[in-house]
Amino acid sequence: MTPVLAAKGLTKRYGRVTALDRCDFDLRPGEILAVIGDNGAGKSTLIKALSGAVQPDGGEIHLNGEKVVIPTPLAARGHGIETVYQTLAMSPALSIADNMFMGRELRKPGIMGKVFRKLDHARMERIARDKLSDLGLATIQNISQAVETLSGGQRQGVAVARAAAFGSQVIILDEPTAALGVKESRKVLELIQDVRARGIPIILISHNMPHVFEVADRIHIHRLGRRLCVIDPKDYTMSDAVAFMTGAKEPPAA
Numbered sequence: 001m002t003p004v005l006a007a008k009g010l011t012k013r014y015g016r017v018t019a020l021d022r023c024d025f026d027l028r029p030g031e032i033l034a035v036i037g038d039n040g041a042g043k044s045t046l047i048k049a050l051s052g053a054v055q056p057d058g059g060e061i062h063l064n065g066e067k068v069v070i071p072t073p074l075a076a077r078g079h080g081i082e083t084v085y086q087t088l089a090m091s092p093a094l095s096i097a098d099n100m101f102m103g104r105e106l107r108k109p110g111i112m113g114k115v116f117r118k119l120d121h122a123r124m125e126r127i128a129r130d131k132l133s134d135l136g137l138a139t140i141q142n143i144s145q146a147v148e149t150l151s152g153g154q155r156q157g158v159a160v161a162r163a164a165a166f167g168s169q170v171i172i173l174d175e176p177t178a179a180l181g182v183k184e185s186r187k188v189l190e191l192i193q194d195v196r197a198r199g200i201p202i203i204l205i206s207h208n209m210p211h212v213f214e215v216a217d218r219i220h221i222h223r224l225g226r227r228l229c230v231i232d233p234k235d236y237t238m239s240d241a242v243a244f245m246t247g248a249k250e251p252p253a254a
């Protein structure tokens with residue numbers, strides 16, 4: 001099975017610190033792959049390299065079996081790789097619809113000779129509403145309300161829906177439940193599984209072991225800048241995973 005997204009020997013140094021050390025990685029079609037590891041293990045650097053936010057010093061990235069270079073986050077988006085960082089990258093004062101279309105705004109047809117075409121708010125609102133209800137987020141009724149009026153979980157929902165809405169091939173989620181309460185986390189976990197059910201594979205960075213074990217199909221354990229092993233959550237306990245992560249227990253063969 002050709003991985004949707006893979007890395008071979010990915011290396012990234014920050015001065016004397018080797019944040020990624022010949023790291024291998026693979027994401028299979030339709031799966032939720034969790035990436036776990038101790039603080040400073042290099043998880044963020046891995047997703048930044050996969051999403052064009054940092055340039056690796058060595059190694060290769062492959063998308064559907066083809067070698068790709070991802071020089072910028074915009075290039076990553078062009079390849080269908082969408083990343084939802086903890087900060088969510090939303091403009092709180094703008095509406096849900098405007099946030100969903102940020103960077104891919106729709107404009108009205110130009111009148112002859114007019115260079116600047118007006119934004120087509122009505123069309124963006126209609127499509128945004130459809131996309132949200134498609135993902136079971138119809139409870140967010142008022143698409144023109146400002147994002148700052150939403151709860152943390154709803155904001156996360158809009159950010160995930162935005163990532164899933166426009167033909168993405170891979171979604172990377174950085175700690176999507178870290179700032180949420182129990183109920184809101186549950187909704188976001190359901191949403192993540194809905195996105196998987198649509199065939200979009202997900203990379204989930206999380207420190208929350210119960211959440212990881214609940215939704216992940218496989219778990220990539222990261223240690224000292226590289227992939228230590230990949231485990232099936234059905235075969236191991238959370239304590240096993242933590243013990244592998246911290247070096248307290250010998251990991252299974254890679």
Ligand SMILES: Nc1ncnc2c1ncn2[C@@H]1O[C@H](COP(=O)(O)OP(=O)(O)OP(=O)(O)O)[C@@H](O)[C@H]1O
Nearest residue numbers: 014017018019037038039040041042043044045046
């Ligand atoms: N911009 C940077 N400049 C210098 N060093 C960096 C930079 N970003 C990360 N590092 C270092 O690279 C290493 C890996 O960091 P990274 O943030 O990727 O780890 P992480 O596993 O995501 O950690 P955490 O779980 O704490 O977020 C750490 O030693 C960190 O201090």
